Amino acid sequence: MYIVIEGIDTAGKSTQLALLQEKYKEAIFTKEPGGTPIGSKLRTMALNGEANSNIAEMFLFLADRAEHIEEVVVKNKEKVVISDRSMISGIAYASLFELDKMIELNLLATNNTLPTHAILLELSPSELKHRLSQKQNDAIELRGINYLLNIQNRMKETIKKLGINHKFIDASLSIEEIEKQIEEFLNGK
Numbered sequence: 250m251y252i253v254i255e256g257i258d259t260a261g262k263s264t265q266l267a268l269l270q271e272k273y274k275e276a277i278f279t280k281e282p283g284g285t286p287i288g289s290k291l292r293t294m295a296l297n298g299e300a301n302s303n304i305a306e307m308f309l310f311l312a313d314r315a316e317h318i319e320e321v322v323v324k325n326k327e328k329v330v331i332s333d334r335s336m337i338s339g340i341a342y343a344s345l346f347e348l349d350k351m352i353e354l355n356l357l358a359t360n361n362t363l364p365t366h367a368i369l370l371e372l373s374p375s376e377l378k379h380r381l382s383q384k385q386n387d388a389i390e391l392r393g394i395n396y397l398l399n400i401q402n403r404m405k406e407t408i409k410k411l412g413i414n415h416k417f418i419d420a421s422l423s424i425e426e427i428e429k430q431i432e433e434f435l436n437g438k
């Protein structure tokens with residue numbers, strides 16, 4: 250099983266991953282960007298905005314993803330792998346580029362490896378506004394609410410276009426209710 254937790258910044262991914270970690274003791278928990286040794290260097294470069302070129306920045310994320318899929322996801326395909334983000338974020342956040350073009354590049358980077366289960370925590374505009382006001386924002390989050398809502402739409406479109414087995418969950422539900430819905434989805438209910 251290759252399970253991915255998706256959602257824009259502040260959707261509640263880390264909160265749910267911490268709960269999953271308590272329940273899935275045998276699973277491998279990983280993340281993008283930064284799930285491998287090379288990936289953690291690429292993550293620093295990408296998130297600090299070290300590349301001047303937008304295209305170079307997009308390729309940093311793709312390089313991270315290619316290494317991560319090969320070294321973590323495929324090498325552990327007999328196990329349960331649970332990842333904080335995936336190609337779904339990769340395609341969606343690269344919003345300067347056409348969706349279909351990003352799908353093609355990401356399928357190349359992942360050698361066509363798709364998540365078996367994608368959970369998308371979906372925020373309403375008002376809840377996103379509230380959550381962003383509660384924290385110190387990094388460079389990507391500072392791009393604003395409309396920017397992030399557009400990314401969220403691209404995430405949904407990507408999941409549907411790729412036909413990935415998925416569950417969209419309202420991120421403003423209680424932490425316990427979201428946890429329950431994730432559990433049901435993973436148990437095939």
Ligand SMILES: Nc1ncnc2c1ncn2[C@@H]1O[C@H](COP(=O)(O)OP(=O)(O)O)[C@@H](O)[C@H]1O
Pocket residue numbers: 256257258259260261262263264265380383420421422423424427
């Ligand atoms: N279901 C929820 N309802 C209300 N607040 C939540 C919920 N889940 C998480 N939060 C809060 O929202 C903020 C962002 O959550 P976090 O798990 O860090 O999101 P992400 O990892 O997606 O950026 C945190 O302050 C967290 O405590």
Ligand SMILES: Cc1cn([C@H]2C[C@H](O)[C@@H](COP(=O)(O)OP(=O)(O)O)O2)c(=O)[nH]c1=O
Pocket residue numbers: 258281282296310311334335338339340342343387389390
């Ligand atoms: C995976 C991926 C993430 N991102 C963005 C989303 C996030 O804003 C940021 C890092 O993700 P994340 O590790 O979730 O950030 P944090 O630790 O602050 O919660 O990178 C891209 O722009 N492209 C990508 O391919």
